[in-house]
Amino acid sequence: MGLGRWVPLSHPDIADVRLDDVLRALADPHRRAIVRLLIAEGDRPCGTFGLPVAASTLSHHFRALRQAGIIRQWDEGRQRMNTLRLDELDARFPGLVAKVLDAD
Amino acid sequence: MGLGRWVPLSHPDIADVRLDDVLRALADPHRRAIVRLLIAEGDRPCGTFGLPVAASTLSHHFRALRQAGIIRQWDEGRQRMNTLRLDELDARFPGLVAKVLDAD
DNA sequence: TAGACTTTTCGTTAAGTGTCGAATAGAGCT
DNA sequence: AGCTCTATTCGACACTTAACGAAAAGTCTA
Numbered sequence: 001m002g003l004g005r006w007v008p009l010s011h012p013d014i015a016d017v018r019l020d021d022v023l024r025a026l027a028d029p030h031r032r033a034i035v036r037l038l039i040a041e042g043d044r045p046c047g048t049f050g051l052p053v054a055a056s057t058l059s060h061h062f063r064a065l066r067q068a069g070i071i072r073q074w075d076e077g078r079q080r081m082n083t084l085r086l087d088e089l090d091a092r093f094p095g096l097v098a099k100v101l102d103a104d
Numbered sequence: 105m106g107l108g109r110w111v112p113l114s115h116p117d118i119a120d121v122r123l124d125d126v127l128r129a130l131a132d133p134h135r136r137a138i139v140r141l142l143i144a145e146g147d148r149p150c151g152t153f154g155l156p157v158a159a160s161t162l163s164h165h166f167r168a169l170r171q172a173g174i175i176r177q178w179d180e181g182r183q184r185m186n187t188l189r190l191d192e193l194d195a196r197f198p199g200l201v202a203k204v205l206d207a208d
Numbered sequence: 209t210a211g212a213c214t215t216t217t218c219g220t221t222a223a224g225t226g227t228c229g230a231a232t233a234g235a236g237c238t
Numbered sequence: 239a240g241c242t243c244t245a246t247t248c249g250a251c252a253c254t255t256a257a258c259g260a261a262a263a264g265t266c267t268a
Contacts, residue, residue: 027127093207103197182265
């Protein structure tokens with residue numbers, strides 16, 4: 001699965017998630033599309049989002065979302081699964097994610 | 105007031121305001137502070153925000169907010185006034201600005 | 209007219225972003 | 239072992255960003 005397996009996947013504690021990072025992450029339309037699909041169709045591996053970008057670019061967007069505290073990832077066989085940290089995000093920034101996604 | 109007086113102040117039509125730009129503009133804490141002060145204390149000139157940055161940097165942030173469609177500016181004597189386009193923003197992205205400002 | 213005041217533009221610097229292709233590395237299958 | 243599949247890292251590129259100081263422009267006041 002690439003070199004990023006030895007360094008285990010790290011996720012920020014929800015208390016350490018910064019609004020700056022969340023907003024910057026959601027300011028990108030590809031990343032909003034990822035979040036929207038996670039809400040609409042549930043947890044899914046990276047390769048199933050159908051975005052028109054190279055695999056390496058996709059990987060970059062998933063990392064941005066994970067480091068911002070928006071998604072959680074784990075490995076399952078040869079794929080990497082993604083889930084939205086919606087409950088945690090709503091506890092920290094109530095209603096924010098929904099409002100952003102509603103906005104377009 | 106500087107060279108930017110001959111090119112008159114331009115503000116995007118609210119219909120042309122893009123979510124990407126609004127989120128990117130609000131992802132900066134100095135710019136959120138500007139918006140928050142406009143809500144709390146009403147329209148005010150650029151020099152009255154008390155941010156710990158150089159005047160030229162402040163100017164840069166006001167331009168970012170204006171071009172994103174978040175504030176409207178006009179000249180009054182030797183100062184440049186600022187107002188939040190909150191009604192327009194709420195018509196376009198209902199509740200978004202309030203949610204973002206509430207979030208921290 | 210001369211000076212003070214407010215704000216912008218310009219030039220620079222350091223850092224960050226989105227994108228791609230190539231190379232790499234596990235997992236699973238034959 | 240070898241091959242395929244999924245996803246990552248790396249290096250490169252063009253572009254954007256936040257920040258500063260210096261210079262300049264317009265407005266107001268003395």
